[in-house]
Amino acid sequence: MDVSVIIVNYNTCNLVKKCVASIFEKTKNVSFEVIVVDNNSKDGSVEAIIDEFPRVRVFPLKENIGFGKANNIGVKHAKGRFVFFLNSDTFLLNDAISILVNYLDTHESVVLCGGQLFDRERKPTGSYIEYPDLRFFLSLVLRGSVFYKDLPIFPEGEIPYYISGADMMMRKSFIEKYGAFDPDFFMYYEDTELSYRVQSLGFGVHFVPRAHIVHLHDMSPKERGPIISTLDLYVIQSRYLYLKKVMGDVVMKSLLLLHKIKAFIAIGYFVIRRNNEKIENWKKIKKILFSISG
Structure with a gap:
């Protein structure tokens, strides 16, 4: 068999049905x-x-074990030469799977590749993302935001960035030797770490823009609401885990300490301003920061 398509689902019934239908179509x-x-x-x-x-082969779990671990369970049951990790909130616009399979077959040094993602309006969106560096994390901690610069539009081939986890095709032979997603990540940054690991081992990560896939995950902060969500807290947790794995303990602990200090200052500031919404947000952030072990 050429490829095993693995989809992790969590309460996205209509979306995952559309995704699966597009694969067969x-x-x-x-x-x-x-x-x-x-x-x-x-x-x-x-x-x-x-x-x-x-x-479709369905494997229901008794608990939500997270994105990466669930994908890894799928890998254990996969029969294909290649594994295609596909988000449940995507659907194919063309024969993207065949395009990616053929690309890996004709580029033996490439371990991981992904296609061109589009948003719901069919506009190109983040198919590949710049690796977060120290400046990126400092900006997030000190300013609470980061400036995302426009990345160059790459032609087909190798890229110095990481492939979005919404669509990642990999050689199963690599996974059998080096593993797939790091199980320490519950959600977020697992795709970043995986691409980083592939490239660190000297293998290629490539962008294949001929493969067209819609990714519907484009909710704005306004649509998500002002109150910090559980997903936001997972982002914070995974961010520091990524820092520890890629940049080391000293960098991670230093930024974590800065973030904790900022949380205390922010809570005090918003107590004075009587902004209960912000107080609640920062209390949640402080709690997750103090739950992160060095």
Whole structure:
């Protein structure tokens, strides 16, 4: 078998059905299987997928173990030469899977590749992202935001960035030797770490813009609401885990200390300003910061 498509689902019944349907509709020129690992959804996802797509192999879990670990479970059951990690909130616009398979078949030194992502309006969106450096993390801690510069538009081939975890195709032979997603990450930054690890080992990470995929994950902060969410807290937690793994303990602990000091100052400031919403946000941030071990 050429490729195993692995989709992790968590309460995205309608989205994952659209994703799976697009795979069967668009994929023509390679042999493939679809594996859905369900993180204990409560919206009837498992039953709906089994009912509508009998060819899909569904693995329901008893708890939500996170994105990376769930993908790794899918890998254990994968039969393909290649593994295609695909988000449940994506759908294919063309025969993207065949394009990526053929690319890996003709570029033996490439371990990981991804296609061109589009938003819901069919505008190109973040298919590859610049690796976060020390300046990036300092800006997040001190300013609370970061300036994302426009990245150059790369032609087909190797890129110095990391491939979005929304669509990542990898050689299974690499995974069997070096592993897939780092299980320490519950959610976020696991794709960053994986691309970094692949490149650190001397293998290529490539962008294949002929493969077209829509990624619907484009909610703005306004749409998410002013109150910090559980997802935001996962971002903070994974950010420091990535720092520790890539930049080392000293850098991670130094930034973590700065962030803790800022949290105390922010809470005091907003107490004076009587901004209960901001106080609540910063209390949540402080709690997650103090839960992070050095």
